[in-house]
Amino acid sequence: MAERTKVTILEKVVVRFSGDSGDGMQLSGSIFSNLSAIFGNEISTFPDFPAEIRAPQGSLSGVSGFQVHIGSRKIFTPGDKADVLVAMNPAALKVNVKFLRPTTIILIDTDSFRKNDLEKAQFLTEDPFKELGLTTQQIVAAPITSLVKDGLAEFGLDNKTAIRCKNMFALGLVCWLFERPLEEAVHLLENKFAKKPLLVRANIKALTDGYNYGNNIQASVSTYRIEGKQVEPGYYTDVNGNKALAYGLIAAAEKASVKLFLGSYPITPATDILHELAARKELGVKGLQFEDEIAGVCTAIGASFAGALGVTSTSGPGLALKSEAIGLAVMAELPLVVVDVQRGGPSTGLPTKSEQTDLMQALYGRNGESPAVVIASSTPTDCFEAAFWAGKLAMEYMTPVILLSDSFIANGSSAWKIPNLDDYPAIKPHYVDAYIGDQVWKAYRRDPETLVRYWAVPSVEGFAHRIGGLEKDYTTSAISTDPVNHQRMVTTRQEKIDRIADHIPPLEVIGDMDAELLIIGWGGTYGHLYETMEGLQELGRKVAFAHFRFINPLPSNTEDILKRFDKTVVVEQNNGQFANYLRSKIAGFNPHRFNRVKGQPFMVSRLIEELSKL
Amino acid sequence: MNAQDYKSDQYVRWCPGCGDHAALNCLHKAMAELGVPPHEIAVISGIGCSSRLPYYMNTYGFHTIHGRAAAIATGVKTARPDLSVWVVTGDGDCLAIGGNHFIHAIRRNVNLNIALFNNKIYGLTKGQYSPTSERGFVSKSSPFGTVEDPFIPAELVFGARGNFFARAIDTDLANTTSLFVAAARHKGAAVVEVLVNCVIFNDGTHRAIIDREFRAERTIFLRHGEKMLFGKDNEKGLVLEGLKLRAVTVGKDGYTLNDILVHDAHEADLTLHLMLGLMKGDLPLALGVIRDVDTPCYDEAVTEQIEQIRTVNPVRTLQEFLMKGEVWKVG
Numbered sequence: 001m002a003e004r005t006k007v008t009i010l011e012k013v014v015v016r017f018s019g020d021s022g023d024g025m026q027l028s029g030s031i032f033s034n035l036s037a038i039f040g041n042e043i044s045t046f047p048d049f050p051a052e053i054r055a056p057q058g059s060l061s062g063v064s065g066f067q068v069h070i071g072s073r074k075i076f077t078p079g080d081k082a083d084v085l086v087a088m089n090p091a092a093l094k095v096n097v098k099f100l101r102p103t104t105i106i107l108i109d110t111d112s113f114r115k116n117d118l119e120k121a122q123f124l125t126e127d128p129f130k131e132l133g134l135t136t137q138q139i140v141a142a143p144i145t146s147l148v149k150d151g152l153a154e155f156g157l158d159n160k161t162a163i164r165c166k167n168m169f170a171l172g173l174v175c176w177l178f179e180r181p182l183e184e185a186v187h188l189l190e191n192k193f194a195k196k197p198l199l200v201r202a203n204i205k206a207l208t209d210g211y212n213y214g215n216n217i218q219a220s221v222s223t224y225r226i227e228g229k230q231v232e233p234g235y236y237t238d239v240n241g242n243k244a245l246a247y248g249l250i251a252a253a254e255k256a257s258v259k260l261f262l263g264s265y266p267i268t269p270a271t272d273i274l275h276e277l278a279a280r281k282e283l284g285v286k287g288l289q290f291e292d293e294i295a296g297v298c299t300a301i302g303a304s305f306a307g308a309l310g311v312t313s314t315s316g317p318g319l320a321l322k323s324e325a326i327g328l329a330v331m332a333e334l335p336l337v338v339v340d341v342q343r344g345g346p347s348t349g350l351p352t353k354s355e356q357t358d359l360m361q362a363l364y365g366r367n368g369e370s371p372a373v374v375i376a377s378s379t380p381t382d383c384f385e386a387a388f389w390a391g392k393l394a395m396e397y398m399t400p401v402i403l404l405s406d407s408f409i410a411n412g413s414s415a416w417k418i419p420n421l422d423d424y425p426a427i428k429p430h431y432v433d434a435y436i437g438d439q440v441w442k443a444y445r446r447d448p449e450t451l452v453r454y455w456a457v458p459s460v461e462g463f464a465h466r467i468g469g470l471e472k473d474y475t476t477s478a479i480s481t482d483p484v485n486h487q488r489m490v491t492t493r494q495e496k497i498d499r500i501a502d503h504i505p506p507l508e509v510i511g512d513m514d515a516e517l518l519i520i521g522w523g524g525t526y527g528h529l530y531e532t533m534e535g536l537q538e539l540g541r542k543v544a545f546a547h548f549r550f551i552n553p554l555p556s557n558t559e560d561i562l563k564r565f566d567k568t569v570v571v572e573q574n575n576g577q578f579a580n581y582l583r584s585k586i587a588g589f590n591p592h593r594f595n596r597v598k599g600q601p602f603m604v605s606r607l608i609e610e611l612s613k614l
Numbered sequence: 615m616n617a618q619d620y621k622s623d624q625y626v627r628w629c630p631g632c633g634d635h636a637a638l639n640c641l642h643k644a645m646a647e648l649g650v651p652p653h654e655i656a657v658i659s660g661i662g663c664s665s666r667l668p669y670y671m672n673t674y675g676f677h678t679i680h681g682r683a684a685a686i687a688t689g690v691k692t693a694r695p696d697l698s699v700w701v702v703t704g705d706g707d708c709l710a711i712g713g714n715h716f717i718h719a720i721r722r723n724v725n726l727n728i729a730l731f732n733n734k735i736y737g738l739t740k741g742q743y744s745p746t747s748e749r750g751f752v753s754k755s756s757p758f759g760t761v762e763d764p765f766i767p768a769e770l771v772f773g774a775r776g777n778f779f780a781r782a783i784d785t786d787l788a789n790t791t792s793l794f795v796a797a798a799r800h801k802g803a804a805v806v807e808v809l810v811n812c813v814i815f816n817d818g819t820h821r822a823i824i825d826r827e828f829r830a831e832r833t834i835f836l837r838h839g840e841k842m843l844f845g846k847d848n849e850k851g852l853v854l855e856g857l858k859l860r861a862v863t864v865g866k867d868g869y870t871l872n873d874i875l876v877h878d879a880h881e882a883d884l885t886l887h888l889m890l891g892l893m894k895g896d897l898p899l900a901l902g903v904i905r906d907v908d909t910p911c912y913d914e915a916v917t918e919q920i921e922q923i924r925t926v927n928p929v930r931t932l933q934e935f936l937m938k939g940e941v942w943k944v945g
Contacts, residue, residue, distance in 0.1 A: 302689025
């Protein structure tokens with residue numbers, strides 16, 4: 001290989017693959033992120049699908065993207081702006097202008113930058129770069145389509161199939177740009193098209209041609225090198241938030257030796273959880289689609305009554321439909337996990353975009369005094385941990401647990417060290433065989449310490465019982481409308497949830513313990529807030545960061561921590577729901593707030609700018 | 615086992631004279647006849663007068679929320695096909711707020727025994743018309759009469775591709791019991807519509823048909839393999855003329871016993887079953903098992919699919935599964 005003239009060694013870099021929906025950019029992006037992870041980089045990725053089902057070819061609304069953030073140090077977000085943009089057509093260039101830096105390298109396929117392509121993307125002139133004001137960016141222009149067609153002539157593929165391989169040519173160019181050896185990419189392609197050997201060879205040829213093209217033309221662009229870093233030894237795989245969440249549920253059921261039952265209904269962006277669990281039949285999972293959202297949660301409650309871990313997965317509008325049934329699970333005190341992968345609302349809102357606007361619905365969106373556990377996952381891989389905890393708390397404390405994820409972390413992915421379940425805490429469902437009271441067992445008899453009632457699974461003789469949505473007598477478990485008893489039961493149900501605080505990990509603070517500013521967050525904004533803290537520290541500020549997984553109940557040290565810092569700011573993608581909640585729980589707590597509800601992930605650079613004003 | 619083994623210690627709180635009392639007793643007797651131990655039975659209900667029933671059973675029971683009994687029971691049965699699962703529901707609970715779950719539980723053919731207590735009124739909320747109330751029915755919420763047509767449960771069940779439907783009347787204890795037994799023995803979703811009387815808000819709604827004085831003339835009890843005969847002395851029968859059923863008198867107008875239809879509850883084609891289920895007016899109301907056809911049921915199919923996949927895929931733990939995916943080793 002010829003010596004490069006300009007090689008910049010960077011700690012992190014953002015690559016955005018972009019093209020028409022049919023250009024295969026998701027595949028190029030995911031292969032590039034995987035081989036970077038194998039190389040030893042940290043990765044975080046995010047796919048950006050068009051909102052329309054099938055937009056016209058070459059149109060602005062049909063642009064599909066995949067952003068990869070790779071680095072030699074900790075990476076938490078897919079990154080704000082692109083250092084490299086692959087734009088397979090003019091529409092992709094135009095749509096992504098907002099993600100460009102003055103120094104971005106832009107790779108384009110000149111074969112799809114002809115006059116009619118420019119018109120489809122609503123360019124008025126024949127120079128799209130000038131028209132968009134792109135004067136400082138470095139352009140690598142290659143006739144990718146024709147090079148791919150020529151390169152694959154010997155394979156005897158039809159025209160359409162041959163042209164489809166252009167995403168691999170583009171990937172080859174990017175690999176050249178980053179000095180990535182092709183072996184791992186070849187290996188990944190062999191797996192991907194294992195059943196189609198001809199396609200494997202054609203894709204590898206296009207990939208190699210792309211790489212060699214970059215090498216041969218010696219394009220005078222600066223190339224990047226990201227060193228591999230020492231990551232924790234182990235086996236790794238690539239996982240997105242929805243899959244990790246599904247695996248976490250399986251892990252919890254496995255750990256507790258119960259069957260996992262998912263009742264669900266398709267809804268963006270939660271459907272992949274249903275897909276994953278429906279496919280895991282070899283593990284004995286019953287992952288099933290039902291007639292509506294209400295049936296999803298009701299079948300799950302029925303399954304829990306029958307002794308399984310009942311789970312339902314949905315997004316905001318579906319959570320609204322499930323409210324009454326979740327109240328039943330609160331009253332019947334049955335295990336239930338309700339996953340809400342939040343999206344833009346209200347109503348149908350922005351189904352493919354991400355927000356944190358369902359917090360109040362999760363906490364309070366039911367009739368009556370109806371306390372449930374609420375927890376939130378913070379990153380794609382943390383969805384595994386959070387789901388495991390959700391299952392654990394549901395079964396050990398006989399309560400519905402609402403697990404909040406969001407569209408951003410559900411679709412985002414990163415490298416994940418395959419967990420060893422032996423390292424995880426035991427899950428001991430609160431079965432009735434642990435009942436040791438001197439009186440005859442009744443359905444609402446409780447463990448005196450935790451106030452948890454016992455799980456009497458059908459077909460155990462001597463434990464047949466009736467439960468339901470009507471208020472029950474604290475002692476006899478029969479229906480009761482007695483006012484004193486109702487007060488006692490309301491208090492007990494609340495107290496049961498409150499006491500879980502003693503059994504969950506404490507809130508952690510990271511960063512400077514003598515910080516002038518504590519950043520407070522919850523859920524899927526973890527990566528952005530972490531990088532914001534780092535960015536502020538680089539500016540010389542003393543900053544700390546506390547991120548909440550457990551929201552109801554709050555960890556028992558929450559008040560101590562929040563009151564330790566003079567200046568605090570709650571940053572969230574809603575109008576201040578968590579800030580208000582914390583204020584309702586902690587007397588005298590009065591944080592600054594930073595709220596944005598745009599359906600888009602935070603921009604770290606913007607957060608640094610805003611928070612540095614505090 | 616006897617009926618007493620299935621009774622709980624709870625005081626039954628329905629109004630004196632309510633048809634639900636009789637239906638409850640029939641259920642106790644049917645369970646005793648079936649002999650399934652109480653702890654292997656789950657009785658699931660929604661909301662309404664009839665949905666209080668699980669509290670009066672000595673089985674596992676779950677009194678849930680309005681309209682959702684079929685969905686919750688689907689979860690119970692799918693998670694645990696070994697349990698005998700009953701749904702107890704009323705016309706409002708089942709056919710109005712719970713209509714969607716009801717038709718889908720039937721379409722899916724979940725092996726549930728569904729007792730639908732039809733009194734054509736909302737009793738617990740004190741007297742509003744229900745989805746089975748006749749057009750023009752005057753109630754508190756329809757002071758000038760309804761302007762909508764009712765569901766006929768049999769028609770809805772067949773429309774949802776149901777394969778077991780029986781109709782009973784609350785005062786006929788022996789037959790109601792035997793129909794519950796038949797429903798339980800049917801594999802798949804089985805619906806028994808029990809015509810019950812609401813003594814307070816809709817007293818006598820079924821009287822015009824089922825009163826002892828003319829019940830023999832206005833109803834027909836269908837039995838598989840037997841002639842469709844009715845009347846005080848079984849002198850009347852049903853014949854099929856063209857595309858219509860007709861009630862005739864044997865020995866009159868040239869009709870002989872040979873002309874009378876024989877009931878085949880196991881016939882897969884539902885055309886005749888639908889016609890029988892819809893009979894009214896000049897034709898007697900059909901009681902008994904109208905349709906009873908064996909088809910694969912959902913809960914078993916879910917389990918079988920899992921077993922089938924497990925015979926070809928030896929992976930059993932999450933860890934094994936994850937290690938079989940695209941994995942790379944570091945260090």
